[in-house]
Amino acid sequence: MLAPATLQFLKALDKNNNKAWFDAHRKQYDAAKLNFAELTQQVITQFGKKEPSIALLQPKECVFRINRDVRFSKNKAPYKNNMGASIKAGGKKSLLAGYYIHLEPGGKSFVGGGLYMPDAAIVGKVRQEIDYNYATFLRIVENKKFIVQYGGLDFSEGLSLVREPKGYEKENPAIKYLKLKSWVATAPLSDTALQDKNLATQLTKAFEYLQPLISFLNEALEA
Numbered sequence: 001m002l003a004p005a006t007l008q009f010l011k012a013l014d015k016n017n018n019k020a021w022f023d024a025h026r027k028q029y030d031a032a033k034l035n036f037a038e039l040t041q042q043v044i045t046q047f048g049k050k051e052p053s054i055a056l057l058q059p060k061e062c063v064f065r066i067n068r069d070v071r072f073s074k075n076k077a078p079y080k081n082n083m084g085a086s087i088k089a090g091g092k093k094s095l096l097a098g099y100y101i102h103l104e105p106g107g108k109s110f111v112g113g114g115l116y117m118p119d120a121a122i123v124g125k126v127r128q129e130i131d132y133n134y135a136t137f138l139r140i141v142e143n144k145k146f147i148v149q150y151g152g153l154d155f156s157e158g159l160s161l162v163r164e165p166k167g168y169e170k171e172n173p174a175i176k177y178l179k180l181k182s183w184v185a186t187a188p189l190s191d192t193a194l195q196d197k198n199l200a201t202q203l204t205k206a207f208e209y210l211q212p213l214i215s216f217l218n219e220a221l222e223a
Contacts, residue, residue, distance in 0.1 A: 002039060002194045006032040007105045014081040014105075022079060029066070032083070036103060037063055040085045042200035043101070047207050053089035054099075061091035082108070087207075089218075095122065097183075097217035099207045105191055111206045112150065112186030115217050122221060127165060127178050129220030134174040140212045141177070149209040150185035153177070159184070183217060185210060 009025070009032040016022075022029065037059040044062070048055030062085040070076045081104060088098020099113035115126065130137050140146065141153055161179040164170045168178050177183075187206060196202065 001197045001199045002103070003031075003035050004195060006035045006103075007191060007194065010081055010083070010103070011105045013079060017077040017079055017081065019078055033063075033066070036083045036085070039200060039203075040087070040101065043203050043207070044087060046200060046204040047087070047099075050208060051211060054087050057087065057091060059085070062087050064092060088113075088214075095119075096221060097214045099210060099214065100186075101203060102186075103194065107188065107190060109189040109191070109194060110186045111189055111203050112184060113207070113210050113214060114153075114182065114184035116182045116184050118182075123181060125220045125223065126183060126217060127168070129216070129223070130174050130177050131168065131172070133216075137174070137177065137216060140216055143209075143212070145209045146185070146213070149206055150187050152185065153180070154182070154184045154186060155180070183213070185213065 005028065009028045012025070013022070013029075040059040040062055044054060044057050044059070048057075064080075064084045064086070066080050066083065068075075068078060068080055070078065083103040085101045086092040086098055087100070088094050088096050090096060095118065097113065097115045100111070102108075102110050102112075115122065118126075146152075155176075159180060159182045160176075161181065163179075164172070164175055165178055168175065172178060193199065193202070
């Protein structure tokens with residue numbers, strides 16, 4: 001579970017996003033960072049029993065820095081108002097598909113994963129794999145447990161092309177999946193759920209339902 005103080009720190013940071021306030025509350029940040037790292041380790045330990053590729057990861061290889069890169073952003077707030085962990089083979093810097101935990105109070109937290117906005121070469125490999133093995137892919141994304149947990153793949157605006165990609169006909173039965181630029185699925189986490197003593201187990205279960213999709217995507221990349 002996450003400590004109430006972790007959520008309280010992020011809520012306060014959202015309202016006081018400046019270095020002076022952050023420095024004055026460094027101890028609270030360190031406690032929140034440790035709490036999130038402990039949760040990440042619990043998930044790695046539990047899920048690693050079913051997904052060997054992540055079993056030896058350390059939280060520091062997965063958890064993102066709270067500092068924002070403001071060099072090319074109009075928003076100059078120095079810190080993120082959330083915490084995130086990308087759990088996948090090779091850690092957060094890996095180009096492989098993987099699992100993600102996003103902690104942001106106010107009903108903005110979620111669990112999920114997949115491939116988010118990969119480069120053109122990776123997109124091409126995934127589209128080819130879906131086209132060649134559409135029946136297998138369809139069984140994964142239409143699996144009842146996957147649908148119940150995630151509601152299906154994310155087709156939000158910006159994640160899909162308007163027209164069919166070059167080399168594919170619009171009559172292709174897999175075209176709506178081939179038009180995607182990201183293959184991701186997410187499920188919301190309430191602030192109450194985040195403080196449940198069984199949170200790590202619930203996140204692990206969510207990852208288990210996502211595992212067939214992650215395996216499919218990574219097989220495409222490793223082919």
